[in-house]
Amino acid sequence: MTEEIFRHDGYAFEFEALVVSVDGDLIELDMTAFYPGGGGQVCDTGTIRGLPVTDVSYKEKNIVHTVPNNDLKVGDRVWCSVDWYRRYDLMMGHTAEHLLFCSLKKQDPELTITKIFISPESKYVIVNHDISWEKIDKALKFANKAILDALPVTKSIMSRDDPELANVRIKLDHIKENEEISVVSIGDIDLSACSGVHVMETSEIETLFVDRKVSAGKDGVAIHFKVGNAAKESAMSLANICLQTIDEANSKPEDIVRTVSNMKREIELSREMIKKAVKQQLTSLEPENYNGINIYSGIFYADRTILTDTAENLKNKGGVIAFVSVTDTVSVLMASGNSKINCKKILPDILKEFGGRGGGKPDFAQGGISNISAANDILKIVLERIKQSL
Ligand SMILES: [Zn+2]
Structure with a gap:
């Protein structure tokens, strides 16, 4: 079993170890400070004897390091280095996730965690339901006060029958019988079962900020957060966007x-x-009777989706329809309940002449052009071609 340095010292990032197994790119050491990932936190990267470590994971009780194209041999003593800045950001992120969730839960006791993800690029916690920005604001004030108070973050081991376990955020069904439970506490504000790596004091997080809420479908809502300098930068740039919006809205x-x-x-x-x-306008629309066929046409200053149902109804009564909808572009809709009029043959060609595009079927075609001043002309031409075909 690999000795796991990160269990008792989250700050050790350089160490010397013995290579105990080599299987192609997969290397096992007698001890390691590389965290293999867990609790939503991604694994560490770094180097072993200067060679890049691209992945770290558990293989049963041992930890394997992926070192592509290595020349390492069993028995080699190697100098290893975890990418510290990346790791420290993940430690800050993990403690911040505990602090954020317990702060949110104070505002909404019904909140539960569905998923956690902590990587250098993205940090979020998915909670079971939405929570208002007002509550998030209160939670962040509480969390940032805890950061300012420099609360100690400590790890302890509890047994399954410890009565204290009642106060711990834990999913007992995730823990095997007889397995000891690692519990992380933040001052006296949070106790959570976790075997991840954490900072020693909340002050190390510097700033905690929630910059985004995104629906996570049936899982709930992803609350994205940032820590340290990234949190400050994100807060400042979002504040600036808000100020621009306020100006734009004259508010x-x-x-x-x-x-x-x-x-x-x-x-x-x-x-x-x-x-x-x-x-x-549509209900009072009068058709033009041409050679016994009712032709309905018009220009409407509204989205074309409003016109579709009427066009369909009139078509079913044997009519021929040419509707033009004008918004910031021009949409043309053509429908035909008469076999002599093939919309697919007429409309796309006309739209092309006006620099637009369209398509459809013989009894229904649509398309658009960008030049709104051509709305009248295009309707005129569509009607001419309809009459030519009848
Ligand atoms: Zn955790």
Whole structure:
């Protein structure tokens, strides 16, 4: 069994060890400070005798290091070095994850963890349901106060029948019978079963900041966070984006959330009004009877999705339809309930003449162009070609 230096000393990153097994790229040492990953934290990287270690993992109770194209032999004494800056960022991230979750849980006692991920590029905890930014703000204030208070982070071993275990965040079904339980405490604010590597004091995290919430589907919501200098930089750049948004909306910091939700409501209201007006326009639409065929046409200042149902209904009654929708582009929709009119043959060619594109079937075609001033012309041409075909 490999002696695991990281269990009792998370700060040891250089060590000398004996190569005890070589199997191609896979190297086993008598002892190692390389953390093989666990508790959501990715494994360490670094070097063994100057050769890059690209992966570290458990093979039963031993730890194997992946050292591609190595010339190591059993019995070699080797100098090993864990990439310290990367490892320290992961240690900070792991302690920060414990601190963040216990702070969030104070705000929302129903919160549980679905998944944890801590890597140099990305750190997040997936929780079972969404939590408001107001609660996250309160949780971060609590967590950053704990960082300022420089609380000790300690590890202890508990047995399965220890009554203290009732106060520990733990998934007992993940722990085998008779297995000793490693518990990490943060001051007197959090006790959590964990065998990961941690910093010794909360002050080492410097700053903890949540910069993103992303849906994780059925797993819940991923709360992304940053630590140390990355947290400060992220907080500053997001604050600047907020200030730009406040300027753009002619608002004030204390009013911006209300301003944006008012804007959203106004947009929704305007959309509803446009929809109603267009529906009205569609119901009062009079066809032009040409050689016994009803041709329905019009220009509508609304999204084309509103027009589709009407076009479909009129088509089913044997009509021929040419609708143009104008938003920031022009969409043309053509439908035909008459076998003489093949939409697929007519519309794409006309759109092409106007620098646009379209496609569809003989009874239904659609497409668009970007030049909104051509809306009238395009409708005129579509109607001409329809009449030519009848
Ligand atoms: Zn942990």
